[in-house]
Amino acid sequence: MASALRRMAQEIAAQCGAVEALVLLGILSRGRPLAERLAQELEAMTGQRPKVGSLATTLYRDDLRSGVRAAKLGGATHFDFDVDGATVIIVDDVIAAGRTARAAMDEVMDYGRPKRIQLACLVDRGLRELPIQPDYCGQRMAAGPRGRVAVMMKETDGEDMVLLTEAPGAGGEDGDG
Amino acid sequence: MADAGAAAWVRKDLVGIEGLSRREIELILDTAPQFVEVSERESGIKKVPLLQGRLVVNWFFEPSTRTRTSFELAAKRLSADTLTMTVAASSAVKGESLHDTLANIEAMHSDLVVIRHGHAGAARMLAERHDSHIINAGDGYHEHPTQALLDAYTMRDWARQRRGDPAASLDGLRVAIVGDILHSRVARSNVWCLGKLGADVTVCGPRTLLPPAIERMGCRVTSSLPEALNGADIVYVLRMQFERQRGSLLPSVREYVNLYRVDEESLRHAPSHAAVMHPGPVNRDLEVAANVADGPRNLILEQVSNGVAVRMAIMHLLVNSPGPRAGESPAT
Amino acid sequence: MSLVITGGHFIEPASGVSAPRDILVEDGKVAAIGEGLRGSERLDASGCVVCPGLVDIHVHFREPGFEAKETVATGSQAAARGGFTSVVTMPNTNPAIDHAGMVEFVARQAREGAPIRVWPSACATRERAGRDLTEMSELKRAGAVAVTDDGSDIESSWVLRKVLEYAAMCGLPYLAHCEDASLMEGGAINEGYTSTRLGLPGLPKAMEEIRIDRNIRLGVLAGAHVHIQHVSSAEGVAICRRAKAAGLNVTCETAPHYWSLTDEAVETAGSNAKMNPPLREAADMEAVKEGLRDGTIDCIATDHAPHTVTEKDVEVQLAPFGILGLETCLALTITNLVEPGVISLERAVDLLTLQPARVLGLPVGRLEEGGPADITVFDAGAEWMVDPSAFASKSRNTPFAGQTLRGLTRATVCGGQVVYRAE
Numbered sequence: 001m002a003s004a005l006r007r008m009a010q011e012i013a014a015q016c017g018a019v020e021a022l023v024l025l026g027i028l029s030r031g032r033p034l035a036e037r038l039a040q041e042l043e044a045m046t047g048q049r050p051k052v053g054s055l056a057t058t059l060y061r062d063d064l065r066s067g068v069r070a071a072k073l074g075g076a077t078h079f080d081f082d083v084d085g086a087t088v089i090i091v092d093d094v095i096a097a098g099r100t101a102r103a104a105m106d107e108v109m110d111y112g113r114p115k116r117i118q119l120a121c122l123v124d125r126g127l128r129e130l131p132i133q134p135d136y137c138g139q140r141m142a143a144g145p146r147g148r149v150a151v152m153m154k155e156t157d158g159e160d161m162v163l164l165t166e167a168p169g170a171g172g173e174d175g176d177g
Numbered sequence: 178m179a180d181a182g183a184a185a186w187v188r189k190d191l192v193g194i195e196g197l198s199r200r201e202i203e204l205i206l207d208t209a210p211q212f213v214e215v216s217e218r219e220s221g222i223k224k225v226p227l228l229q230g231r232l233v234v235n236w237f238f239e240p241s242t243r244t245r246t247s248f249e250l251a252a253k254r255l256s257a258d259t260l261t262m263t264v265a266a267s268s269a270v271k272g273e274s275l276h277d278t279l280a281n282i283e284a285m286h287s288d289l290v291v292i293r294h295g296h297a298g299a300a301r302m303l304a305e306r307h308d309s310h311i312i313n314a315g316d317g318y319h320e321h322p323t324q325a326l327l328d329a330y331t332m333r334d335w336a337r338q339r340r341g342d343p344a345a346s347l348d349g350l351r352v353a354i355v356g357d358i359l360h361s362r363v364a365r366s367n368v369w370c371l372g373k374l375g376a377d378v379t380v381c382g383p384r385t386l387l388p389p390a391i392e393r394m395g396c397r398v399t400s401s402l403p404e405a406l407n408g409a410d411i412v413y414v415l416r417m418q419f420e421r422q423r424g425s426l427l428p429s430v431r432e433y434v435n436l437y438r439v440d441e442e443s444l445r446h447a448p449s450h451a452a453v454m455h456p457g458p459v460n461r462d463l464e465v466a467a468n469v470a471d472g473p474r475n476l477i478l479e480q481v482s483n484g485v486a487v488r489m490a491i492m493h494l495l496v497n498s499p500g501p502r503a504g505e506s507p508a509t
Numbered sequence: 510m511s512l513v514i515t516g517g518h519f520i521e522p523a524s525g526v527s528a529p530r531d532i533l534v535e536d537g538k539v540a541a542i543g544e545g546l547r548g549s550e551r552l553d554a555s556g557c558v559v560c561p562g563l564v565d566i567h568v569h570f571r572e573p574g575f576e577a578k579e580t581v582a583t584g585s586q587a588a589a590r591g592g593f594t595s596v597v598t599m600p601n602t603n604p605a606i607d608h609a610g611m612v613e614f615v616a617r618q619a620r621e622g623a624p625i626r627v628w629p630s631a632c633a634t635r636e637r638a639g640r641d642l643t644e645m646s647e648l649k650r651a652g653a654v655a656v657t658d659d660g661s662d663i664e665s666s667w668v669l670r671k672v673l674e675y676a677a678m679c680g681l682p683y684l685a686h687c688e689d690a691s692l693m694e695g696g697a698i699n700e701g702y703t704s705t706r707l708g709l710p711g712l713p714k715a716m717e718e719i720r721i722d723r724n725i726r727l728g729v730l731a732g733a734h735v736h737i738q739h740v741s742s743a744e745g746v747a748i749c750r751r752a753k754a755a756g757l758n759v760t761c762e763t764a765p766h767y768w769s770l771t772d773e774a775v776e777t778a779g780s781n782a783k784m785n786p787p788l789r790e791a792a793d794m795e796a797v798k799e800g801l802r803d804g805t806i807d808c809i810a811t812d813h814a815p816h817t818v819t820e821k822d823v824e825v826q827l828a829p830f831g832i833l834g835l836e837t838c839l840a841l842t843i844t845n846l847v848e849p850g851v852i853s854l855e856r857a858v859d860l861l862t863l864q865p866a867r868v869l870g871l872p873v874g875r876l877e878e879g880g881p882a883d884i885t886v887f888d889a890g891a892e893w894m895v896d897p898s899a900f901a902s903k904s905r906n907t908p909f910a911g912q913t914l915r916g917l918t919r920a921t922v923c924g925g926q927v928v929y930r931a932e
Contacts, residue, residue, distance in 0.1 A: 056211055059225035076211040082220060111221035195706070274823055296824035297708035302779065317826065319708025362708055389711065390702035 001122070001160045004138030005034070008120055009041035011136050016087055019043075022050035023088045023114070025079065027057055027104055030093035033155035034122060038091060053079025055090065060103035083112040089136075093151035095121040098130035123162060125149045186494040190304040190311040193320040194369040202373055205490055206330050212486035212493075215254055227493050228257035231288040235261040236278075237314070238294045243457055244314050244324075247481070248291045251488035257289075275299060279307050289496055292316075310495040312488075318360050318388075324456055325366035327487040329374055331480045332411055335452055348375035353405040353447075354396075355437060356415030356464055357386040363456050364415060368396045381405035382437065385426045402437050406446040414439050414455045417464045430463065440466030452476050511535045512925065513546050517554030517886060521561065522859035523875035532559060534882040537925035541878060552927070554886045557919050558854065561862040561876045562594025562625075562883030565835065566869055567659075567684075567738060567762060567810035570596075570627075572618055574603025579815040579903050581615060582622030584835070587813070587902035589929035591835040592918040594883035595626040595866070595873045596813075600637070601660040607632035607643050612651035624928035625921075626883070628871060630655040633672045633683060639663045642672060645679040654869050657684035659738060662720050664690065666727060673731030682734040682760075682869055687720035687745075688785070697826045699772040699787040707776065709825060714742040714793070717786050721745050725752045725759050736868055737761035739812050741786040743796030750805040760868045762810040764834060765841035767797045768851075770908060778908035780821045780828030784814065798851045801860065808865035811838045815904030833907045836900050841909070843889050843916030854889060884922040891917035 016022055019042050026035030032054045043049040056077040090104045101119055108117060120136040125143045143149050143164055152161040186204060194202070215225055233252035237245050245261065252259045262282075275294075282290060289310040292300050297317030304311040315321040329347065337345045352371055358364045358380045371378045372395040379397040380387070381404075392398050399405050406412060419430055427433050439453060453465065453475045461467040470477060512534040519530035519542070531546035532539060570584035579587075581598070588596050598615060600606030606615060612629050619627035631653035635641045637660065645656055656676050662685070663669040676683045692713055698704050700711020721737055725748070728735030740746055740763045752759045766784065771791055774782040782788060800806040811834025821828050842857050852860070866874030873883055894913050897905035921929035 059211060059215065059227055076214045078214070084220065106226070110224065111218060274819070276822065294824070296826045298779070298826075299824050302824065317708050318710075365706075365708060388705040389700055391705050393702045394706065 001138070001162065004122065005037050006041055008136045008138055009038050009045060012038070012089065012120070013042060013045055015135075019046045019048040019050050021086060023079075023081070023083055023086045024050050024052045024120075025055045025088055025090050025104070025108065026052065027055050027090065027092040027100060029156055030151050030153055031055070031091045033153050034093060035091040036155070038120065051079070051081050053077075053081070055104050055107055057100055057103040057107055060106045062099060062103065077107065083108060083114045086114050087116050087118065088114040089118045089120050091120045093121070094123045094125055094149050095119070095132075095134055096125050096127045096149075098128050098132035101132050102130055122151055123149055186498040189495070190300075190313075191322050191491055191495065192300045192304050192311060192313040192316075194322045194325050194366045194373070195320070197373065199373045199375075202326065202329065202370060205326055205487065205494065206333060208490035208494060209330055209483070209486045212254070212489040213483065215489070216482065216485055224254050224256055226256045228252065228255035228288075228496055231257045231496060232286060233257040233259050233289045233291065233492065234282050234287045235259065235314075236282070236290055236292045237261070237263045238292075239315070241293055241315070243481070244293065247484045248312075248314060248323075248488055251485050251492060252289075254485065255489055255492055257492075260287075275303060276306060279303050279309070283307060283309055289492060312491060312495070315362050318362050318365070320366045320369075321362040322366050322370075323484070323488055323491060324363050325370035326491070327480060327484040328367055328413070328454060328456070329370050330483050330487050331454065331476050332371075332376075333374075334479070334483070335476060336410075339450065346375060347371065350376040350411065351379075351409050352376050352411045352413055353379045353381055353409040354413045354415065355381045355402065355405060355439060356417055357421075358382045358391065358415070359386045359388045360418065360421060361415050365394070367413065368394045372396065379405045379409070383427065383433070402439075402443055403446040406443060406451070409447050409451050412439055412444070412447055412451055412453050414453065414465045416456060416458065417460055419460070419463070434463060438462075438464060438466060440469055444469065454480060457481065510550065511540065511548035512550045512552060512922070512927070513548030514552045514554050514559055514884065514886065514922075515546065517557045517559035519559050520855055520858045521876050522855065522863040524877070527855050530559070532876065532882075532884060534884070534922065534925045537882055539876055539878050539880050539882050542876065552886065552920055552922075554919070556890075557886045557888045558858070559884060559886050560858045561874050562885050562921065562923060563592045563839065563861045564595040564865040564871065564874050565593050565811050565813065565838070566597040566808065566865045566871075567764070568596045568598055568813040568835065569601065569815065569831070570598045570615075571602060571815060573614065577817050577903070578820075580622070581618035581627060583901065583903045584813065584815070585619065585623035585625050585627060586929075587833070587835045587900060589624050589921045589923070590901045590918060591837070592839050592885040592887055592921055593625060593835060594885065594921060594923040594928075595628060595871060596835075597628045597630050597654060597869060597871075599657065599659045600630055600632045601658075605632050605637045606630070606653075607635050607637070609644065609647045609651035612648055612653050616652050624926070625923045626873065628652070628654045628869075630657050630659075630684060632656065633658050633676065634663065634668065637661065639665060639668055642675050645675055645681055649679050649681055653681065654871060655682045655684050655736070657686065657738075659684055659686045662686050662688045662690065662724075666723065669724070670727050670731055673728055673733035673735070677731055677733035682736050683728070684736050684738055685720075685724040686738050687717050687724055689716045689719045692716040692719075695826070697783060697787075698775050699789050701772060701790055703772040703775065709775070712785070712787050714744060714789065717742055718744045718748060721748045725749075725757060728759065729757055732758075734758045734760070738810070739764050739767070739786055740797065740800070740806060741767045741789050741793065743789075743793045746796045746800040746805055750800070750803075753805060760807040761805070762808050762865070762868070763797050763801065763806050764810060764812045765838050765845075766832060766834075766908065768794055768801070769841050769845045770794075774908050775825065778910075780823065780825050781832060781906050781910070782908040783825055783828055783830055784812070784832050785830035798846065801846065802852055807868050809838065809842060809860045810865060811835055813902075814906075815902055816906050817903075818905055821906045831906070833897075833900065833902055833904060836902060837895060837907060837909050837914065839887060839918060840893070840895075840914035840916040844914045847889070848915065882922060882925040885918065886920040886922075887916060887918045889916050891915065893917050
């Protein structure tokens with residue numbers, strides 16, 4: 001995981017230039033520590049630290065509105081800086097359908113008008129349902145519709161690990177990421 | 178994975194606190210913070226699309242600027258379309274029953290109906306028969322559940338900040354509710370809600386304004402303000418509807434103020450940390466002294482801000498949870 | 510032509526008989542009571558109780574003025590279906606039954622449309638206004654069996670005293686609706702924990718008790734027979750018990766809902782559990798049962814009070830007071846009094862036949878050779894579910910809808926005619 005993150009940070013630094021003008025918004029819950037790690041890498045690399053915040057996306061999900069699943073609790077969106085004119089990188093652990101990224105974009109747009117929005121994901125497991133691709137990707141995993149990809153992190157789970165398991169149901173529980 | 182293990186909401190309506198479980202109340206309170214965040218956005222859009230394209234009807238048979246605007250704002254911040262119908266009781270169409278009128282509203286494809294009505298049981302009566310989600314915004318002297326929920330949220334927030342414990346509950350919190358308990362749906366809903374959350378509630382008012390057997394709802398009862406305030410963490414002052422108090426209920430406003438006004442002097446009986454709450458609008462210097470209502474220990478404006486977020490949470494839970502339709506879920 | 514009712518268990522309170530007997534009916538009269546009787550037509554009453562036709566001295570048939578709720582004809586059909594062959598109608602119609610012509614109108618409606626005996630009562634004051642006495646002597650000649658302003662009490666004690674003196678002179682009992690309306694204050698249900706919980710204005714028991722007490726005392730002062738209607742509270746029963754122990758000329762009734770339900774029923778049945786006096790609490794329900802058991806309460810009367818669905822389908826506070834009674838009374842008596850052992854089946858029949866007739870001096874409620882053949886045949890063990898849509902009444906306002914009860918009328922015979930027969 002560490003090497004994948006380092007490579008992603010290098011790509012970000014190469015593409016975005018001024019790191020202090022960067023905003024990394026991690027999607028709760030695993031995206032937030034990932035954003036922190038990326039920020040550390042970037043700081044170690046350039047001596048400049050980007051701003052970091054969190055996005056809940058819960059309030060923007062398209063599957064809540066139609067009553068598809070029960071409304072659930074999550075953490076709240078939190079960042080105390082302006083995103084107007086900034087380059088915002090949305091950070092998530094796994095991308096699959098692309099719906100969470102869509103919700104995250106809508107949410108960021110409600111907070112202001114960034115200069116541009118990019119997407120960084122540790123794992124791209126395919127199965128996209130929307131025309132959205134990550135700008136920075138740690139690794140690709142062809143898990144198939146029954147496969148379940150779980151990212152575990154020291155900050156939230158005690159250790160760093162990417163797990164691929166065969167789930168009995170269709171799609172992963174996190175497979176709409 | 179972020180939201181694994183979270184509880185789900187199953188009711189079609191919110192007509193009262195009495196039938197809710199502690200778990201359900203906590204689900205509402207725990208859903209609210211994300212909506213506080215939405216309202217507090219400094220730049221950008223104070224709105225989320227959770228009720229986009231839904232029709233929320235605010236149907237008010239009693240004048241109530243505050244509650245009505247709070248619901249309206251909550252609906253708008255959820256991106257719903259809103260329709261407000263204020264019906265003076267005297268101008269209600271003769272012979273048209275509540276059921277008829279709601280059937281007409283539903284013919285316009287309403288999703289959620291917020292009703293404030295002068296008669297107890299009106300919201301429940303409608304909820305049992307119609308498909309719309311119903312929120313009781315106050316029915317007679319019966320219940321005012323959203324007020325109690327925003328009050329509980331405000332008290333919990335206060336307790337968490339005071340104790341520096343972001344997970345603090347209301348267990349053991351001592352609350353004194355002061356005023357006209359007899360005619361107060363706010364008092365009834367609060368007694369239920371706070372009791373279920375583990376708080377220790379005392380209701381206080383003159384004997385003429387205490388309903389019979391209210392202690393069976395799980396609270397202490399007293400007509401002595403000093404006794405009620407002794408040890409109270411929260412002093413909850415009800416609005417006195419002086420226009421309603423005919424001569425036989427209270428001898429005079431003066432006598433009420435002498436015995437029951439919450440002011441610097443009477444608050445000497447309460448601990449120094451005690452906070453003061455009021456559902457609004459405040460009759461300044463009558464039930465509560467102006468300097469207390471504006472003072473450092475008041476939470477009155479927090480109640481108003483939290484009201485919008487808590488109502489957003491309730492609307493979201495009712496509309497966006499896969500739940501039963503009319504007649505399928507026990508009314509609360 | 511003759512009718513013989515065979516194989517039933519005969520309960521006749523006046524003679525104290527409770528045994529298997531056949532009854533032979535000829536020309537509208539009881540021709541014989543015995544065993545092995547024969548007639549041209551036979552009504553098999555095997556497994557059933559055969560008793561005098563039931564008597565209800567408190568019904569509202571709403572005619573004239575409120576024919577959408579009930580008429581003399583439909584109310585009487587409901588009565589027949591409930592096993593009743595005699596009812597006393599209340600005069601709070603529009604216009605009220607306050608002069609002889611109105612009494613005759615009710616009698617005519619009954620003659621033309623009622624399968625059972627309708628005994629009208631008349632107002633005690635003109636237009637039930639509580640001010641001026643009615644022409645009681647003429648009312649009695651027209652057929653009124655009692656005077657009452659039922660639906661409200663007479664506020665002025667002075668007026669009531671005069672009413673009682675005059676009624677006593679005319680030999681008419683006074684039916685007292687006991688209610689101190691100044692305590693009402695918009696009340697809808699019993700005042701207590703339930704009213705507090707539901708946020709509904711309450712009707713304190715004292716409202717009723719104060720006036721039971723006053724009305725009895727004025728009856729003593731005037732030397733009149735005061736009959737206390739619909740006693741609902743424990744203290745109300747106790748006041749009547751003390752009056753009777755003192756030998757006062759007082760009788761009283763209660764209705765099936767007061768021993769079957771408490772005020773909590775309002776939560777589920779809503780306005781269909783709203784009546785006046787209101788449903789009380791558990792202790793009151795027990796006191797009412799004790800009053801029936803020890804004889805304090807003279808008889809059962811239903812206070813059958815029909816209202817249309819439209820009138821009742823509103824907020825509890827706005828709904829009119831009153832519920833149906835005739836088609837559930839017998840079953841509620843058996844299910845909630847006889848089966849739990851509060852009273853015997855014989856006593857139940859007594860409370861529904863001989864005793865109400867005795868209270869108002871009606872020549873019914875007994876079965877004897879040569880007397881009128883008013884007979885009820887019921888199956889005390891038959892279970893049925895209360896389905897208001899099957900009622901003969903025009904109205905549907907019962908809190909018992911959906912309840913399974915025991916005790917079902919099989920046949921009702923009035924004046925020798927079979928006026929109701931269960932399918």
